[in-house]
Amino acid sequence: MTVLRAVADRRFLFGAWxxxxxxxxxxxxxxxxxxxxxxxxxxxxxxxxxxxxSPSVSDVPLLVGGSVALAAFGPLVALPLADVERARLRxxxxxxxxxxxxxxxxxxxxLRTRYTEAATWRELGYALLLVTAGPVVYGxxxxxxxxxxxxxxxxxxxxxxxxxxxxxxxxxQAQALxxxxxxxxxxxxxxxxxxxxxxxxxxxxxxxxxTRDLRAELIEVTRSRARLADAxxxxxxxIERDLHDGAQQRLISLSLQLxxxxxxxDEEAPAGAAVADAHRQAKELMTELRELIHGxxxxxxxxxxxxxxxxxxxxxxxxPADVRASLPGRPAPHLETTAYFVVAEALTxxxxxxxxERVAVTVAREADVLTVEILDDGRGGADPGGGTGLTGLADRxxxxxxxxxxxxxxxxxxxxxxxxxxxxx
Amino acid sequence: MGRGVTxxxxxxxxxxxxxxxxxxxxxxxxxxxxxxxxxxxxxxLHAVDSTAPDLVITDIRMPPGFTDEGLRAALTLxxxxxxxxxxxxxxxxxxxxxxxxxxxxxxxRIGYLLKDRVVDVAEFVRALHRIVEGGTVVxxxxxxxxxxxxxxxxxxxxxxxxxxxALVAEGHSNATIARRMFLSEAAVGKHVGNVLSxxxxxxxxxxxxxxLAVLTWLRSAARDG
Numbered sequence: 001m002t003v004l005r006a007v008a009d010r011r012f013l014f015g016a017w018x019x020x021x022x023x024x025x026x027x028x029x030x031x032x033x034x035x036x037x038x039x040x041x042x043x044x045x046x047x048x049x050x051x052x053x054s055p056s057v058s059d060v061p062l063l064v065g066g067s068v069a070l071a072a073f074g075p076l077v078a079l080p081l082a083d084v085e086r087a088r089l090r091x092x093x094x095x096x097x098x099x100x101x102x103x104x105x106x107x108x109x110x111l112r113t114r115y116t117e118a119a120t121w122r123e124l125g126y127a128l129l130l131v132t133a134g135p136v137v138y139g140x141x142x143x144x145x146x147x148x149x150x151x152x153x154x155x156x157x158x159x160x161x162x163x164x165x166x167x168x169x170x171x172x173q174a175q176a177l178x179x180x181x182x183x184x185x186x187x188x189x190x191x192x193x194x195x196x197x198x199x200x201x202x203x204x205x206x207x208x209x210x211t212r213d214l215r216a217e218l219i220e221v222t223r224s225r226a227r228l229a230d231a232x233x234x235x236x237x238x239i240e241r242d243l244h245d246g247a248q249q250r251l252i253s254l255s256l257q258l259x260x261x262x263x264x265x266d267e268e269a270p271a272g273a274a275v276a277d278a279h280r281q282a283k284e285l286m287t288e289l290r291e292l293i294h295g296x297x298x299x300x301x302x303x304x305x306x307x308x309x310x311x312x313x314x315x316x317x318x319x320p321a322d323v324r325a326s327l328p329g330r331p332a333p334h335l336e337t338t339a340y341f342v343v344a345e346a347l348t349x350x351x352x353x354x355x356x357e358r359v360a361v362t363v364a365r366e367a368d369v370l371t372v373e374i375l376d377d378g379r380g381g382a383d384p385g386g387g388t389g390l391t392g393l394a395d396r397x398x399x400x401x402x403x404x405x406x407x408x409x410x411x412x413x414x415x416x417x418x419x420x421x422x423x424x425x
Numbered sequence: 426m427g428r429g430v431t432x433x434x435x436x437x438x439x440x441x442x443x444x445x446x447x448x449x450x451x452x453x454x455x456x457x458x459x460x461x462x463x464x465x466x467x468x469x470l471h472a473v474d475s476t477a478p479d480l481v482i483t484d485i486r487m488p489p490g491f492t493d494e495g496l497r498a499a500l501t502l503x504x505x506x507x508x509x510x511x512x513x514x515x516x517x518x519x520x521x522x523x524x525x526x527x528x529x530x531x532x533x534r535i536g537y538l539l540k541d542r543v544v545d546v547a548e549f550v551r552a553l554h555r556i557v558e559g560g561t562v563v564x565x566x567x568x569x570x571x572x573x574x575x576x577x578x579x580x581x582x583x584x585x586x587x588x589x590x591a592l593v594a595e596g597h598s599n600a601t602i603a604r605r606m607f608l609s610e611a612a613v614g615k616h617v618g619n620v621l622s623x624x625x626x627x628x629x630x631x632x633x634x635x636x637l638a639v640l641t642w643l644r645s646a647a648r649d650g
Contacts, residue, residue, distance in 0.1 A: 245441070249441040249443055249444055250443060252441075252444050252447075252540070252541065252543070252544060253441075253443035253444045253446075253447045255544035256444065256447040256448065256451060256543060256544050256546070257447060258544075259451075259544045259545060259546035259547075260450070260451055260454065260546055262546070263546055263547055279544075282544070283541075283544060283545075286541055286544070287541075290541070299486075299516055299517060300516075300517045300519070303486065303491070303492045303493070303516075304492070304519070308519065308521070311520075312517065312518060312519065315518065315520075315570040316570065
């Protein structure tokens with residue numbers, strides 16, 4: 001929730017937000033005053049220039065001196081100011097604003113890092129805005145409630161002579177009354193004004209002082225996604241194991257019984273034909289169940305790991321496929337499954353669409369990335385939007401925080417590359 | 426067929442109880458004497474030591490790790506008892522498994538079959554007999570996939586010669602191959618000769634060359650991945 005969003009709420013006036021905006025604006029004053037002193041000193045050369053008026057060549061040393069002083073010492077004020085402001089921003093924006101500064105171990109590194117960071121100079125910019133534009137804006141804003149209060153009190157003050165009310169001067173109570181009425185009507189608008197000004201200040205501060213914690217949120221999202229992928233993977237393995245130990249075993253056993261019965265009966269007799277048919281159906285069901293289990297999580301993958309499973313996959317590929325795979329240890333199960341299905345889908349695509357003669361599958365670990373590359377010598381022109389299963393692949397890859405790259409110029413070759421952040425098993 | 430005096434003494438290792446019982450029934454019915462039926466690799470080694478069987482049929486994937494315990498046990502048994510016939514049942518086609526098995530001992534009396542194959546009872550029993558009689562049987566699925574590869578030394582073979590090699594790998598004799606391919610036995614013999622010479626197998630070795638041919642093939646497949 002932010003103060004600017006709160007303004008749009010019908011119950012804004014009766015909530016905490018007007019007070020929070022007021023507190024923010026009021027607390028700006030001491031903060032501004034506190035930094036105005038050092039900046040006044042650092043900016044002294046510039047102030048002299050402004051006071052002199054007409055610029056000339058002799059002013060150059062002053063100009064340079066002022067800039068150097070600000071650049072050298074400004075950050076020392078701007079950095080703590082930024083810390084204070086980020087904390088103060090919570091008054092008008094509940095989301096955490098994170099500093100973009102990098103961590104530094106010792107004093108020397110700290111200095112070197114701070115003076116070379118863009119964030120430092122943005123914070124200096126904020127400090128300069130606060131001490132220059134700040135007083136002007138805040139002065140104008142302050143005038144509004146002061147004026148309205150003077151209008152409100154005007155009917156009681158006119159007895160002692162004419163009263164100046166900004167938009168004119170009044171002598172009598174009758175003249176003052178419309179101002180008082182206008183003041184009563186306008187007073188409820190004051191909180192809105194304060195909120196908008198506080199919101200605008202916050203927006204500027206947010207833009208200059210840090211990052212809206214996106215990275216932290218992203219890391220969290222990534223983590224929770226990885227947790228989900230792991231959970232799915234565990235569930236997959238459980239289902240695969242259950243089907244294998246249960247249904248598949250029973251079905252093989254049943255098929256075996258039918259196979260025996262078939263041998264004992266004359267296939268020409270009605271009973272023999274029926275049993276032969278049942279045996280055939282049971283065998284078909286075995287194949288279907290095996291494919292189903294395979295689709296959930298290939299047993300070969302669980303038992304032997306990615307390289308061997310990919311070789312088996314390549315064996316079944318209609319287009320001759322060469323697999324080059326060597327990995328230092330096994331990656332996490334969800335990576336194995338993703339890489340496996342990427343290759344499976346890619347090989348299917350190659351067979352269906354590419355017209356390729358050969359396809360090369362390369363799997364390797366490069367630094368902290370598991371890379372899978374499928375290169376075919378087909379006609380190219382693969383379109384991720386063309387219903388070739390590439391979109392589904394990309395989704396699958398994104399789910400484990402990886403990325404998919406495709407180069408498929410018309411005429412070929414097609415190169416599909418998938419990069420998955422390496423997580424050890 | 427029933428049990429006769431030549432009943433093959435068999436030890437069966439399979440962790441699924443239903444399938445194990447089913448197989449015991451089938452084997453008994455078709456003239457095998459199942460002297461032990463066990464559920465894991467350690468029990469298998471133990472059973473073979475105590476019963477001295479002619480044939481071992483073992484699932485590859487067994488407890489406790491559910492990876493290749495059965496295969497390891499089979500290889501151990503082949504080292505300890507070179508004359509023992511061993512059939513390994515695999516969940517999936519894995520060339521490395523097949524070639525490891527075939528390279529154990531003299532490469533004979535050995536079989537590598539997909540587990541699903543057992544339900545074609547008659548064919549399964551015939552394969553068992555071929556193995557016990559000294560043959561080598563590689564699952565037709567393994568063979569089919571190997572044939573699709575092009576990077577093998579096998580690529581030097583003509584399509585006819587490959588067909589012949591595939592049937593050799595499944596453990597068939599020249600006579601059976603001739604019947605299956607509608608060729609004369611002499612023609613099959615010529616094809617087999619061509620296969621052996623194209624695979625650079627020395628003529629000095631005897632019938633064992635058939636096994637060597639299959640081995641060459643599997644080795645190259647395992648090496649290429």
